[in-house]
Amino acid sequence: MIAKVCTISTVIFLMTGCASQAPEIYSLCQRDGIGNYIIKWETAPQMDGQMKLLVSDDPSMYQASPAGYANIRDGVMTYITNDNLSRKYFRLSFDNTYEQTVASRLLLMDSVQNLRDMGGYLSSHRKATRWGKVFRSGAISRMSDRDVLRLDKLKIKTIIDLRSENEVNAFPVSYTTAKVINLPILSDANDIISRIMEGKVRKGDGSLFMQDLYLQYVTLNSQAFAKALNLFLDEDNYPILFNCSMGKDRSGILAALLLAALDIPEETIFRDYVATNDYIDLRQYADLVKGMDTDVQEALTVVLSANETFIDLVFRKIKKEYGSIGQYLSEEMQLTDKQREKLKDILLF
Numbered sequence: 001m002i003a004k005v006c007t008i009s010t011v012i013f014l015m016t017g018c019a020s021q022a023p024e025i026y027s028l029c030q031r032d033g034i035g036n037y038i039i040k041w042e043t044a045p046q047m048d049g050q051m052k053l054l055v056s057d058d059p060s061m062y063q064a065s066p067a068g069y070a071n072i073r074d075g076v077m078t079y080i081t082n083d084n085l086s087r088k089y090f091r092l093s094f095d096n097t098y099e100q101t102v103a104s105r106l107l108l109m110d111s112v113q114n115l116r117d118m119g120g121y122l123s124s125h126r127k128a129t130r131w132g133k134v135f136r137s138g139a140i141s142r143m144s145d146r147d148v149l150r151l152d153k154l155k156i157k158t159i160i161d162l163r164s165e166n167e168v169n170a171f172p173v174s175y176t177t178a179k180v181i182n183l184p185i186l187s188d189a190n191d192i193i194s195r196i197m198e199g200k201v202r203k204g205d206g207s208l209f210m211q212d213l214y215l216q217y218v219t220l221n222s223q224a225f226a227k228a229l230n231l232f233l234d235e236d237n238y239p240i241l242f243n244c245s246m247g248k249d250r251s252g253i254l255a256a257l258l259l260a261a262l263d264i265p266e267e268t269i270f271r272d273y274v275a276t277n278d279y280i281d282l283r284q285y286a287d288l289v290k291g292m293d294t295d296v297q298e299a300l301t302v303v304l305s306a307n308e309t310f311i312d313l314v315f316r317k318i319k320k321e322y323g324s325i326g327q328y329l330s331e332e333m334q335l336t337d338k339q340r341e342k343l344k345d346i347l348l349f
Contacts, residue, residue, distance in 0.1 A: 022098065023043045023044060023045055023047055023094075023098070024043070024044045025041060025042070025043050025092075025094065025098060025100055026041065026042045026043075026044075027039070027040065027041040027042075027092060027100050027102045028040050028041075028102065029090060029102045029103050029104045029105075030104065031104045031106075031108065035081065035082075035084045035108065036078055036079065036080050036081060037078070037079040037081065037088060037090070037104060038076065038077075038078055038079075039053065039076070039077050039078075039079065039090055039092070039102065040075060040076045041072075041075055041076075041092060041094075041100075042075060043072065043094065046073065047072045047073075047094060047095065048072060048073065048095075049071075049072050049094065049095030050069055050070070050071065050072065050095060050096075051069065051070045051071070051072045051074075051077070051092055051093065051094055051095075052066045052069055052092075052093040052096070053066055053067045053068045053069070053070070053077060053079070053090060053091075053092060053093075054066055054067060054090065054091040054093065055067040055079065055088055055089070055090055055091075056088070056089050056091070057086050057087060057088065057089070057153065058089070058132065059089040059101055059103070059119070059130065059131040059132040060132075062089075062091050067079060072094055072095065084108060085146065085149050085150055085153060086150075086153050087103070087104075087107060087117075087132075087150075087153060087154060088103065088104075089101060089102075089103045089131055089132065090102050090103060101119075101120075101128075101131055102120060103117060103119060103120070103131050103132075104117075105117055105119075105120070105275075106279055107135075107150065107154075108150075109143075109147050109150060110143075110144040110146055110147050111142050111143055111144050111147055112137055112138060112139070112140050112143060112147055113137070113138035113139075113246060113247060113279065113280050113281065114136070114137055114138045114246065114247035114248065114251075114276055114279040114280050115135060115136075115137035115138070115241075115247070116135065116136060116137070116275075116279060117131055117132065117134075117135055118133075118134040118135065118136060118255065118258075118259075118272070119131030119132060119133065119134075121259060121262075121264050121268050121272065122264070122265075122268070123262055123263045123264050123265075123344075123348055124263045124264070124265055125263060125348075127344070127348040127349060128348065128349060129259075129262060129264070129347055129348060130346075130347055130348065130349050132154070132239060133238050133239055133240070133346075133347055134232070134238075134239070134240050134241075134242075134258070134347065135154065135156070135239065135240070135241040135242075136241070136242055136243065136247055136251045136254075136255055137241060137242075137243045137247045137251070138243060138244070138245060138246045138247035138248070138251075138280070139163070139167075139171060139243060139244070139245050139246075139247075140159070140173055140174065140175055140241075140243055141171035141172060141173055141174055142171070142174065143174055143175060148175065151175055151177070151178075151241075152177060154239060154241075155239055156175075156177070156178045156239050156240070156241045157178055157179065157236070157237055157238060157239060157240070158178055158179050158181065158231060158237040158238070158239075158240045158241070159173060159175065159178045159179070159180045159181065159240075159241050159242070159243065160181050160183060160228050160231060160240065160241070160242035160243070160254075161173055161180055161181065161182045161183070161242075161243060161244075162183055162184070162185045162224075162228070162242060162243065162244040162250040162251060162254065163182070163184065163185075163243075163244050163245055163250075164184045164185070164186070165182075165184055167245060168182055168184075178241070179237075181231065183224045183225075183227050183228050184224065185217065185221045185224050185225070185244070185250040185253075186216055186217070186220055186221055192206065192209050192303055193300065193303060193304075196296060196299045196300050196303065197296070197300075199292070199293070199295070199296055201299050202295045202298075202299055205299065206298075206299035206300070206302040206303050207302050207307075209303070210302065210303060210307070210310055211309075211310060211313055213249070214249070214253070214310045214311070214313055214314050215313065215314070215317055217249075217250070217253045217314065218253070218314055218317060218318060218328075218332075219317075222332040222333065225253065225254060225257060225333065226332065226333045226334050226335070228242065228254055229254075229257060229258065229261065229329075229333055229335060230334075230335075232258060232343060232346070232347070233339055233342055233343060233346075235346055238346070242254055242255075246276075246280060246304070247276065247279075247280075248276045248280065248304075248306050249310075252273045252276065252306060252311065253311075253314065255269075255272060255273065256269050256272075256273060256311060256314070256315075257329070257333065259272065260325045260326075260329065261329055261333075261335060261340050261343055262340075262343060262344055262347055262348060263344070266315065269311075270308050270311055270312065273306055273308065273311045274306050274307075274308050274311075275306075276306035277305055277306050280304070282304055285300055285304060
């Protein structure tokens with residue numbers, strides 16, 4: 001499958017400087033159809049002065065020489081590149097006073113769906129998740145040679161594979177540079193897709209199936225998710241990539257729990273979950289259902305989509321049973337307050 005290469009939007013997040021009168025700065029990074037980076041920003045109130053752009057393949061260090069300058073009031077700048085193997089990060093310096101790091105969230109891949117960086121999400125304490133530390137994706141069992149090079153450049157050390165034993169045996173992870181840890185999470189999604197294709201499942205049935213599946217994630221799979229979260233406490237494991245078949249359901253739950261542990265607002269967590277719909281190419285399934293009746297097509301759409309209703313159901317279930325997401329993390333994930341603080345030290349800046 002070919003990842004989308006049309007205009008790809010990414011994070012918009014807020015940064016407030018230390019001074020009491022510091023402006024609020026919103027920035028985002030997009031890639032256009034030929035791979036160039038479009039960096040956009042807004043300041044409130046509107047600032048005068050110069051925006052200096054620094055570029056790097058590593059978000060922890062930047063070249064001393066700026067890649068370019070722009071008037072702050074312009075609000076946009078294009079970084080032109082022919083390099084579609086390396087991942088670029090950008091540090092924006094506003095009038096040499098306020099700085100912000102931004103990157104394109106989605107990584108362009110030939111044969112991996114939904115590979116994205118979880119950096120740039122703002123916590124309730126006004127700190128942002130670090131870029132280049134945690135990635136999520138669909139299956140990485142069939143990568144092109146270029147995709148292997150792209151993953152090499154991310155310097156991934158640990159891959160958390162959330163797929164079942166049967167999925168792993170049928171399509172093993174083909175990337176051998178990183179340590180692969182399989183923490184299988186229950187999923188009958190492949191079975192339901194087969195039943196849909198046979199015309200045995202209608203749209204409403206598909207929705208009920210997905211709701212039951214998501215509830216099972218937190219009622220029957222807490223131990224596996226707890227083990228996964230524990231891997232994020234070891235700095236030697238980073239950068240970390242976690243994946244499942246589509247990077248949607250099981251990866252979506254792990255992403256939500258990780259972001260919740262970092263005090264990322266629920267609205268942002270849900271937005272990260274739903275963003276999967278922008279990053280998965282469903283054309284292979286469209287060809288399969290071509291000519292089939294509406295029920296089949298609608299049921300398949302329900303199962304293959306990231307519907308906010310599903311993740312909201314999980315959060316409401318947790319709150320009803322434990323009182324809060326934090327209490328669930330403490331009781332079921334065995335994540336102590338001290339461990340959560342360590343996690344924040346590692347992943348927030």
